[in-house]
Amino acid sequence: MDSIKKEVKGEVCVITLNRPQAFNSFNREMALAFQEALDAANHDKLVRAIVIRGEGKAFCAGQDLKEVTSPELNPGFKKILDEHYGPIVKKIRTTAKPIIAAVNGVAAGAGANIALACDVVVAVENASFIQAFSAIGLIPDSGGTFFLPRLIGFQKASALAMLGDKVSAKEAEQMGMIYKAFSAEEFEEQLNTLATKLAKMPTKGLALTKAAFNQSMTNDLDAQLALESKLQIEASSTDDYHEGVSAFVEKRKPNFKGK
DSSP states (O other): OOSEEEEEETTEEEEEEOOGGGTTOBOHHHHHHHHHHHHHHHHOTTOOEEEEEESTTOSBOSBOHHHHTOTTTOOOHHHIIIIIIHHHHHHHHHOSSOEEEEEOSOEETHHHHHHHTSSEEEEETTOEEEOGGGGGTOOOOTTHHHHHHHHHOHHHHHHHHHHOOEEEHHHHHHTTSSSEEEOTTTHHHHHHHHHHHHHHSOHHHHHHHHHHHHHHTTOOHHHHHHHHHHHHHHHTTSHHHHHHHHHHHHTSOOOOOOO
16 A cells, blocks of 8 residues: 555645554655655646645654664664655745645644644644654654744743643644644535635745745844845736736636746
């Protein structure tokens, strides 16, 4: 069974973590296949939005501990971080298309932090997020120490990282960790609506927005204002900008192409 499934539905590519027997925890094979799927979706000109989700009851339980405790299979932490999770997070942040994390169950450890690196995170109400690292003496990885304090504040992030509390999807929404939580009954419909909406938007402009947010993590105000000027000039030269303005003036629905 392939550890990653990839399906293109219209203009949306759905990438599914597919090790349900292990709660979609990562081993080396799945981590490398996931990177390949992200690259393929990024380079596919027909794809304008990406959804990441898990097969079965979980989104992703993080690292497969059976792999790291196996003398034959253990890649070692340096290889796991430098070749698995680091590249995954970088690809999520640099892919020039909006990425939705559709958290359909527990997201723990690296699984939680990979979700939080995405552009939009939605979850089913019975899902949960756990910084599971401290329970086994590790630190949050996969960008957790970078994104979590920026999403929910230093004190809350520090407490969750150290105590390893389980955070419900509703709590995650309330504290600004994720965009929205939906009931199980409406989750699929809301996810499809959101993914389709993003795919129909001026995705070139969304890519530039993503780039601006990325650099805002380290820029000072002057540098960020200069970057906004540069990217806005670029955005204003796109076909989508001209289509959006024309549609507004003509009082019609715009037809964006992502160009």
